[in-house]
Amino acid sequence: MKTIYPLSVLVLSALLTVPGMVKAQQAPVRCPVLPASSGLQWEERANTGFLACKARTEDDSKSVNLLLTSRDPDLRLSRSRRAEQGVFSGQPLHWYVPELAGQDESAVASKRIAVVELGKGQYAQIWIDAKSPEALAELQTLAGKLDVSTGTAYLVSGN
Structure with missing residues (x-):
């Protein structure tokens, strides 16, 4: 069966692969603060109405992708693909196995x-890509501790 991706997933994928993304240490970052022990570095892309963040290891063995947007991503996640419960920036969520x-x-x-x-008019779409169940659990725990208040403030102000 062919899976059709919603526009928000395709946009996030395209944005995070665009050359010239801003590295965290080169500019003020609106992406959440990462613990130094995570081994991850943010890449950021922002425009009116969205902030795309990708935290990845140097060897690309694991990554957390985050799209903060002022528009509902309208991503239809099938209940049959529901996996674990979790938290993101203080909000409860269900993780889904992607199709x-x-x-x-x-x-x-x-x-x-x-x-x-x-919040009203503020959404986060989170994608975790890990190479092992242990790395997945580690990244889910990390995602649960992220604070996206700087990013959501950017969505409101545009700065």
């Missing part, structure tokens, strides 16, 4: 996606 066209279940076993409404 990736052409990928078998083993290829998506350590990947998760979630959408959270942070």
Whole structure:
């Protein structure tokens, strides 16, 4: 069965692969603060109405992708793909196993996606890509501790 991705997933994927993304240490960052021990570095892309953040290891073995937007991402997540419960920036959520066209279940076993409404007109779409169940659990715990208040303030102010 062919999976059709919502526009927000495609936009996030495209934005996070665009050359010239701003590295965290080169400019003021609106992405959440990462613990130094995480081994992750943010890449950031911002425009009117959205902030795209990608935290990844140097070897790309794991990453957390975050899209903060002032528009509902309208991502339809199938209840049958629901996995763990969690928290993101103080908001409860359910993690879902993504449906990736052409990928078998083993290829998506350590990947998760979630959408959270942070406030009126503020949404977060979170995508975790890990290589092992242990790395997945680590990144889910990390996501639960992230504070996106700087990013949501950016959505409101545009600065």
